[in-house]
Amino acid sequence: MSKRTDTIKSLFASPQSVPLSADNAVRGLPRVSSGSVRSLRDSFSDVEKENEELKERLAAGAAIVEVDPALIEPSPVSDRFRDEVDGSFEQLKQSIAHRGQEVPVLLRMHPDASGRYQSAYGHRRVRAARELGLKVKAIVRPLSDEELVVAQGLENAPREDLSFIERAVFAMNIEDAGHARTVVQDALSIDRAEASKLIAVARAVPSDIVGAIGKAAKIGRGRWQALADLMADSGALKRVEEAIAAPGFGERDSDARFLVAHSAATKPSVKSTSEPRVKPVVAASGEKIARAQLVDRDLKLTIDKKVAPDFGQFVLEKLPELYDLFRSKERQ
Amino acid sequence: MSKRTDTIKSLFASPQSVPLSADNAVRGLPRVSSGSVRSLRDSFSDVEKENEELKERLAAGAAIVEVDPALIEPSPVSDRFRDEVDGSFEQLKQSIAHRGQEVPVLLRMHPDASGRYQSAYGHRRVRAARELGLKVKAIVRPLSDEELVVAQGLENAPREDLSFIERAVFAMNIEDAGHARTVVQDALSIDRAEASKLIAVARAVPSDIVGAIGKAAKIGRGRWQALADLMADSGALKRVEEAIAAPGFGERDSDARFLVAHSAATKPSVKSTSEPRVKPVVAASGEKIARAQLVDRDLKLTIDKKVAPDFGQFVLEKLPELYDLFRSKERQ
DNA sequence: TGGGATTGTTGTCAGCTGACAACAATCGAA
DNA sequence: TTCGATTGTTGTCAGCTGACAACAATCCCA
Incomplete structure (x- = not known):
């Protein structure tokens, strides 16, 4: 059961209900006292006792x-x-x-x-x-x-399937309303690391840009953080403001609007993205030995199944020599 | 808006409502006829016209x-x-x-x-x-x-936060009840590839094992497929049946039960998992040049920031020679 | 019978988020 | 003033699922 589901049930359950584990307890809400756990049997018989009297109350439709x-x-x-x-x-x-x-x-x-x-x-x-x-x-x-804020978050976040940026703005709004960081964590069922990241993005990207982009359901933390980092550059910020004001911007869907904004924020890159991402590695004999991906500083090799499996280990062991050779070529 | 949310709204909206896009239309449910789109203004004024008469019906609490x-x-x-x-x-x-x-x-x-x-x-x-x-x-x-089945799926899957295996069993049950594969896709808001994978797992893992493991909320497609593949081996199947019958099995949480079952299915591995996953690569001079991960046939290098960035390209270019050297050592 | 369309299966990948670790900053008490 | 605890920030990673491609199997029609 997820944290969110636990705390939703806790919110609606009566104080007599079987308590959640201590780390799931929601502060400030009706709940069993910290650390005290009632046996299932006890609370079951409590329920039986209360049934008769509650039936009449419900018949009156009081809820x-x-x-x-x-x-x-x-x-x-x-x-x-x-x-x-x-x-x-x-x-x-x-x-x-x-x-x-x-x-x-x-x-x-x-x-x-x-x-x-x-x-x-x-x-x-x-x-x-x-x-x-x-x-x-x-x-x-x-x-x-x-x-109220915790109930709002617990109910709306799953029901509305809130995106990263919607959660980020909500988190910032909770904090700006004067609530503690722990209330943000409870309302959104997140840890302090995630709370920090959400609020940082919401504070870094101007609200008119966020509003123009919208929900951006498929855009997650990484890409919003990248856009947020770019907002520190005034040239990038200016280009994004121009992009969102351009005719036609509002007619794209929200994810596409994000991509337009992000693209405007980044300077044109010489790097060709049409280059195949995964390239075969072929031996002098023509035998295919691996597939390779090289992106920035990351090199990933997938050794072909027909190749002895410890070729990877062999390459790993040869790296120091390769590096010396590489350095010596640099010096020439 | 996700497919699931679109089709939930479609299910509950009246036939006069603004229709979803064609690829979101749910077959077999009340909906605007295929391809015919009413203008928003028209349906808005329809609503205004109906409001007065519906007020009385609602006052009678008919819904x-x-x-x-x-x-x-x-x-x-x-x-x-x-x-x-x-x-x-x-x-x-x-x-x-x-x-x-x-x-x-x-x-x-x-x-x-x-x-x-x-x-x-x-x-x-x-x-x-x-x-x-x-x-x-x-x-x-x-x-x-x-x-009925589509409504059940659309309502229960998000509300109950169904796990991979719960969705798999539901998909299999829908098909076993005589429904077409497309009904499975609609009920679970998935494409035919995912439908195929869910049903394959549900058919491959015996239902008593699935039941003993339970929801397994954090165990996704890949690991269930791996367990399903292992079920073809009668020795593995026997070990899993023994594991789920053992005292104490039922007292673990569901994800842990999956891990126990999966572990029983696989033969003990000599491979040490306590070995650090990410290892530093150090030059002969002692300089740290990269971080490396070697898992099965995958080698991933992250070149250190202090190293010239085209070292990765250099390594890539040297691979054919390295392979020849490797093969010549194998022959000795 | 053959061929095209449809459906089912399998593989792969990108980007997501939960989770945790490590470090920095802040706060409060001694 | 110092130190320990707490909270905030940042980085990283594992495993997840949506999505799509490619191929296989099936079906139906000419």
Whole structure:
């Protein structure tokens, strides 16, 4: 079970539930006290005892309420770049219009405005309901600022299949809202190394560039870090700003927009990428002995199956001599 | 937007919704006719027209019904190895007991048994509701056999975060239930190459071994294929059956159980794995020139930054001579 | 019967992310 | 002021899966 799944279950499980392992415990949320583990049998019989009384409560339908969407404000931490009215939002509205709202949203009472609510997650459904003139089905829970952000992250990140850059912006927004780095880690189910990398990218790439590129679902940490590093060069930054302002930029899909931006950021390279990446290595006799890839400083050899397997070891042992020969040729 | 997300939205959107691109269309499900695309404006105004009449229907709460769980049978295609009563199922029951059922299940009328239902997804919640003596909240849709299986796959695979082997068994079960290979592809949002690999593994590894190992969340295609290949050897198969029957096997976590099974399948290797994977390469002068990894037939060199970058090219060019030297030493 | 199209199988690779290690920076207590 | 603990940063790697190519097998039609 992944960390994310553990913490989602923990968030929704009652305090009497079987606790997760200690390193999965989510701080600040209702949970069994640290280190104390109740036996499965005990909690099972607890459940049996509570069943009868809860049946009546459920018969009263107490869990889900209907709320006027005009009373609901979004989470104080945004987890999308901007509110988009796009095809998927229109589809959501139509689905709700035809089928009703099948999944309730999570709300808390607004901390400052009496009689109003804030949403932890599901705010697109809130907006859709408001535009359709419908009440929204909601679960209302007492949540602290941290609990709200963690719930938002735990629910939205898997459901929305957030990309690297969306998670990065969300992480930065959580920190800019005043939360500790550990809240970022909990909300996104990540370790401190990954939190550091996400926030660094979000801070290094200007938000107008991020917004213009968009979700970029297939672009991961490495390539965003490369783009972020390039932002330190003012010439590169200028070229990217020009590229995103060019006509036609917005018409490409998001991954392609990233590639355009990245390409604009890098100076044209003399290196030919049409050169075959994997080349055969042939002996003087014409026998194929290996396949080789040479990229920057990395040389990778795959010795042919017909060749004695310790040829690789042999090459390895010969490297010092080869290096001396190489150096002597350099000196000539 | 991933294929999976597109097809989930398509499944739930009304036929009037904005259609997905043609290559995302899900066969056999309600959808806009092939190739005909309605303008966004047209469908938007259609929605406005329907809003008033739908408001009243929603006020009557028509979308979600409550059903006696005793009337509901599981999907004809199983997507879990076995019905497990484990900690997570107890947590689910407690969550429903305390909070109510927040996400409805999807049902169809049973094709053969009048007055009864089959579940496309959510059957764990059905079982939990039955054990708690509660009715279950459900959406009831007319679904063909294929539509049911596709809906089940599209909903359960992301929600349950199914591992490679769980997806493999589900794929095999779909095919064994008589469905075409393309239904497998649609249900799991995969291409025919991946479908072939999943089903091959599920057929090659005996189901008792798969069941004993379990979900194995971190074990992917490559390692399952390696284990599957080993199952052709009757000695290996026997050792694995012994390993899974041994005391203590069931107490490890699922990934560890896989490793034990895989280890039992392979003959003990003289190769030492404690040998450092990455070794420095040092010149006769003592200068560090590269880092090297030698695994089976693959040799990878990372030339040190202080060394002239074309040393890699130099080594590449010297390989034919090295091979001749190597062969001449073999002959002595 | 032959050939083209379709489907199934196998191999390979790129880029992804989880995970961890090592080092740097910061903080707080003694 | 120093030192240990904690937190942040950076690098690296293993194994994953999506994607595609190439070839094999099957099917169907002329």
